[in-house]
Amino acid sequence: MTEATTAVDTPRTVMWSISDIASRDGVSKQSVSKKVADLIERQGLSVERDERGRVSRVNVAEYDHLRGRTDNPSKSQRPSTSGRELSQSESYEEALRQKTWHEAERRRLELESLKGALVPLADITVALGEVAGDIIQVLDRLPALADDLAAAIAREGSHGARTILKAEVERLRTGIADALDKALKPPSETA
Structure with a gap:
């Protein structure tokens, strides 16, 4: 991969902030930032950058894939950032939607790797x-x-x-x- 950027067809749902990943994994934002920087440098992790060049969002499926993780994001019920509380069914549906996109992105990465399109x-x-x-x-x-x-x-x-x-x-x-x-x-x- 070249400079770390997001693939055009990457679903928005798999692009998470460092805070979201830290919250999901139960670790500090600094440790996630350090791991993300390492994966960008060594593996070409796909990220979105803000206007100042800082990482704003990370392809969480690729992040997990490169770390060898296969967590189920629907098991991590993160609080809503929209300002309103979600009902139990809305929260579950959102988690299921995210799980589906996460799994699809992980499978795409595996397929690209098997085809030889992803080179370390x-x-x-x-x-x-x-x-x-x-x-x-x-x-x-x-x-x-x-x-x-x-x-x-x-x-x-x-x-x-x-x-x-x-x-x-x-x-x-x-x-x-x-x-x-x-x-x-x-x-x-x-x-």
């Missing part, structure tokens, strides 16, 4: 490191051109240098493209 951030970081190393090796060939460029300039002037540089640019592009292609192939194909 640690794997991406390792792959980027390898690609960066390969690209650096390609670029390290440039100083070896110094003698060829000097000779071309002596023979043909700037036209000779331009010809050599044009050929080298093509080799660099090919080398970088090959490094990126290697990184994008599934591990089974690169072995």
Whole structure:
């Protein structure tokens, strides 16, 4: 996942505030904030941010999925934040609706993971490191051109240098493209 943002099709019901998650789990907001920050950095947790860039809502199904939890949100009857008390049946229906969305989002995440559409951030970081190393090796060939460029300039002037540089640019592009292609192939194909 890229920068932590909410998927366009994520139902609003699974986007909870840090306070709601802390209340549900019976822990402090600070501990939830710390865990959310860690999951954003290491796993790419989906969140919504306010205008100042602070986390305002968290995809609770993804939060639970990444933590290996499968709690039933209908068992946690949080107080209503609307200012009016809900009747027992309204409260149960809301909890059931949230449970349904939560389960649907959790299943979507599992399916995406099984399809290989979700890649752990640690794997991406390792792959980027390898690609960066390969690209650096390609670029390290440039100083070896110094003698060829000097000779071309002596023979043909700037036209000779331009010809050599044009050929080298093509080799660099090919080398970088090959490094990126290697990184994008599934591990089974690169072995």
